[in-house]
Amino acid sequence: MPDATKVAQATEADVLTVKDYKSGDKPIWCPGCGDFGVLSATYKALAALQLQPKDVVVAAGIGCSSRTPYFMSTFGFHGVHGRSLPIATGMKLANPDLTILVMGGDGDLMSIGAGHFPHAAARNVDITCIMMDNQTYGLTKAQASPTSSMGHKTKSTPYGVIAKPMAPVLFALANGATFVARGYSAKPNDLTDLIVQGIKHPGFSFVHVQSPCAEFFNTYDFYDEHIEELPSDWDQQDLKAAINLALTEEKVHLGVFYQEERQSFGAAVRQFEPEGKQFDLAEYLQRFS
Amino acid sequence: MARDDFIIRIGGDTAIGGVISTGENFTTAAARIGFQTFTFRTYPAEIKGGHAWFQVRISNKPIYSIGDGCDILIAFDQEAYELHRPNLNEGGVLIYDSGLVQPDTDSDIICYGVPFQKIAREELEFVRGTNVLILGVMAGLFGLPPASLEEMVKSRYKRRAELMEKNIQALYHGYEYTKKIQKEDKFWLGTADHVARLVMTGNDAITAGALHAGCRYFAGYPITPATDILETMASQLPRFGGVCLQAEDEMASIGSVIGASYAGTKAMTATSGPGFSLMTELMGLASMAEIPIVIVNAQRSGPSTGMPTKLEQSDLFQALYGGHGDFPRIVLAPASVQNCFRISVLAFGLAEKYQCPVILLSDQSLSHRTETIREVDTDVFPVVDRIRPNGTNPEDYLRYQITDNGVSPMAVPGLDPHTYVAPGLEHDERGHPRLTPDTHEKMTAKRFRKLEAARLETDNAELCPRYGAEHADIGIIGWGATQGSIREAVDRALADGLKVAAMHPRVLNPLPEERLKEFIASVDRVLVPEINYQGQFAHHLTATLGVKPIRFNKIGGLPFTPGEIYKKIQEVLVHA
């Protein structure tokens, strides 16, 4: 017969809290960096879902924001600039039981890695991509990024940015992401909720986070003024409405723009041959006889 | 005396169709009843139209190379006749469509003109049967039992009774037709041993080896001549619980392969030169984060898009030295189709054991030529799995523990509680960033020690075979698909009383230095034939072993023939 007190103790000990997701390494970010808020929201989301650190991989590229894996007690991957999405795709397809988060910056995911983003979205790979958008290249010290506004002057654009800024939410919606949301690093509780929903969503989830660079491009005042929650009756199934909203420039809307149920890539490929056989060399070679 | 080892070449415009398939069908039928075959093919780079040719060397004895020139030329059109006539050996046979080709009359060859298309159209009322009609003529002229071809037609059209009937009719029509031809040539196949053999391309053998080794994830981006590995994996992997991804580009291919392997699944990608260039940054990452991956580079003629359907061995520098920073990688080069299977199994074994990128360098000729194989050998190289941190307390786990052979246990997410971050940054033994001079020196040395350990287990006769005379005037060192031609050239030289030897290492990095040194010491001069302009392997040998070989380079998209190498041997000896 189970000992009731022991069972109670065991479950209490098994409950994971935020500290269980901390690696113990102190983040190397500047004071006031938005990425602290995103990291804390990520810890909270994992704790809310009670995911075992051994079942979670955080994959990142290069940038201030991409340092995140080192601050987590989960498995992690800190790779090269721009390739976190393909790396995460391979992880998820090879090992579907893992929960995979991709974390990175606007440069990592919208510039050097932008060629991978629409494909991950279109394939609907079941991963959660959290992009910390500070509209600058923090790590290389303040050059323009693909989300910098027109006219923005930086050392690499001394006459001002000429290109139109990319719209990450619009980009995700246009390419078939099945969960698209926006958060703000200064609102970590709301962000936690978005990340929880993103992880739970069985498909490609994109969480666009406005995460200011305190050091080189401090936009807290701008966002404090321009953010607006999505209306409480927002229809998350309406793609056209989501696209229209993503096109507005007056306000920066926060919340879940869009959500759709569509079979994920990993689930689909595993249905081609549901009865996976053992590989038998002799049998395989018959096709060459 | 009849010649029972000969080369048939078939040429024509792909717009006519059937050049390659006629050759393939003849080869398969012959191999099924025990003949040994060795094929070679080139494709035009054009989508539609353009000249293609196929060649099969056939015998009832083992054959190792493409051979020299051709003995029998089947010209589908005038262009084929003009292009290949100079390569037709003395006493050779020209078979041509007498309705389409006008050969010169004053020649030292034997000509059989047959109005193939006309017969197909008028007598068989089945134009599409032309190719099978030609097969029937080939069978009748050179002694391939038509029953073997009939078998093949039957299996090909098993579900289309009417087509099967018409094709069999065309086959025998061709066969009977040869009774009207006065046979003047000496080519006649010997008796087959009726032992069933496999007919595989290098790509087939690499893929089979990978599946046998446990590869269950593949990602690739289409590129000639590696595309059919992607296509085979796409159809086969799902059957064995694996996944194949057609990635958006080569960076995504190798990236996802790295991710899959990190997640515990043996994984591979396949590409050719241009794609390999795109992969080099991530190859360095795999080496830094110590993740086992296999990259097949089926070399083609470069640079840039070069001659995309033609062979070259010009990516050796890229494989050995490509990438930024100092990082270990293992480079393997299979020497024949049969060898492709083994080397593919070995590639996974070394990748898993030493947790680093393994590059399998093949080339267009090996990718697409077929050889007959009695059976593949699974006993030479075992299937290997990476070591895991079993038994270690997760708190004490050091993913990048410094060890004697440089290898440290690798945890698998989801299975092992030993979490760690795979780092692109220089790191300490736990895997945490540490960018001090001391750490970089220690960890770089740790990673490179794996190559030393790999060398110890690969510097042997199995992976670096020696052939020919014990002490020789010329020692040939070759690599990759040139092995067969070198071997036959050495045989010829030995038969002529010349003292020649050859060595053909399969592992190009880390080089089997002991065996190579021994070999070099036992010969007067070293000759390195390779299909590139710069003498890339010769350069590598000079850099590594200090030897100054005589270089023998050929480019242009075609393999070495035994005759070319034999001529070079003579030339070197005369000038000695």
Ligand SMILES: Cc1ncc(C[n+]2csc(CCOP(=O)(O)OP(=O)(O)O)c2C)c(N)n1
């Ligand atoms: C191939 C390559 N090119 C350039 C760099 C240099 N680099 C490192 S991070 C970075 C930009 C990072 O910007 P972002 O992704 O927005 O991250 P942030 O630092 O702003 O969080 C660049 C250009 C690199 N590491 N690798």
Ligand code: SF4
């Ligand atoms: S430079 Fe900017 S983005 Fe980087 S850590 Fe500092 S505040 Fe954050």
Ligand SMILES: [Mg+2]
């Ligand atoms: Mg940024």
